[in-house]
Amino acid sequence: MSSQDQVLVSFLSHLALSLDGAVLGLSLAYVTVRTIRKFTFTSAALRKITHAPSVSVSDLRSLLDDTASEDNGNNSGDDRIVIVRGTVDAKSAVDGSWKAFWPGVLISRESGDKGVVLQRTQTCIYSELKGLFGWTSDLRAVFMKSRRQRESTSLRKVPFVLIDVGRQSNTEYVVVNMDGSTHPLPLTTVYHKLQPINPPYTLLQAFFGGQYPVGLLDEEKILPLGKDISAVGLCSLRNGIAEIKSCEDLPYFLSDLSKNQMVVDLSFKTRVLFWSGIVLGSMSVGIIGYAVVRNWNRWKQWKQRRQLQQQRQTVIEVDSQIDDGDIENVPDGQLCVICLMRRRRSVFIPCGHLVCCQGCTISVESEVAPKCPVCRQEVRDSVRIFES
Known part of the structure; x- marks a missing residue:
């Protein structure tokens, strides 16, 4: 096989297996539909010739x-x-x-x-x-x-x-x-x-x-x-x-x-088309199902990564808005219980605990089941506290 033929075969294989085999599954589905149509035509012709x-x-x-x-x-x-x-x-x-x-x-x-x-x-x-x-x-x-x-x-x-x-x-x-x-x-x-x-x-x-x-x-x-x-x-x-x-x-x-030879020929073709349709249909359903599940999982993983990136971006934006006074000269009793670096600024609802800075509060709320780090009660919302 020449180098050009190898490149062509490689391209066709990558195209068929793209999207986790979705292209291959759709191609097999198309061939299955044509096989079923041909089986319908051949079986109808077999009935007509048998009764003719x-x-x-x-x-x-x-x-x-x-x-x-x-x-x-x-x-x-x-x-x-x-x-x-x-x-x-x-x-x-x-x-x-x-x-x-x-x-x-x-x-x-x-x-x-x-x-x-x-x-x-x-x-x-x-x-x-x-x-x-x-x-x-x-x-x-x-x-x-x-x-x-x-x-x-x-x-x-x-x-x-x-x-x-x-x-x-x-x-x-x-x-x-x-x-x-x-x-x-x-x-x-x-x-x-x-x-x-x-x-x-x-x-x-x-x-x-x-x-x-x-x-x-x-x-x-x-x-x-x-x-x-x-x-x-x-x-x-x-x-x-x-x-x-x-x-x-x-x-x-x-x-x-002769008529008997036609019936035998069409009967053989009908059986071949019937089993070919079943095999190709099963393969196409399996490959398309596998491709759908794989791409669905990939989409969910991409969505989770996108949410994490948005959360990180939000934390970065919040950190950039935090005053230097939230980090310097903070008494020990007012430090965030999570990072132990910034001043406590947010109150959890409904427990009412003022124990976290604004950045750590956003991290807690981004969890699947957010809970107060002190009383472990479920957190529904938070309110930022400003000193006048």
């Missing part, structure tokens, strides 16, 4: 017809969550028109594979050489390189449908509506190539460092024709044609998993 029917494309229409008849009696919509397992095919292949002779599919430029979704990613890999006069003082950084990446992604889609798995008949199909979907897609990588770049290297880069590209990574991923996938979403009949669209409350839309 899993059907084939040919059985979907009968299910939607039954749902529509029930909903008509209840005056409600006919959208419902359904899991449909089918094979990917282009929509132009089932239109039944002249478009079937011109299939609307996407073709990979590099591999020639056909699909309905084509994603191309170009990643430019940069290398930064930290030279001798760079920001780090470690001389080994001249030979160390930190890689950075900059990528650009383009995504193309064409309308497609799901047909029955293993059937050649296109009479039954369901249209996949991709509008507004942000769910990950089960894409297949068909092209992957890293092309090295040999940039010119100068003497100035050796001394001052610099950033330059070292490689270009080209990738193409497609959703190929004939792939078996599961579509999870809101399904309904639109002009007599079954259509399925994504649901924001579900973590899946198009997936390679």
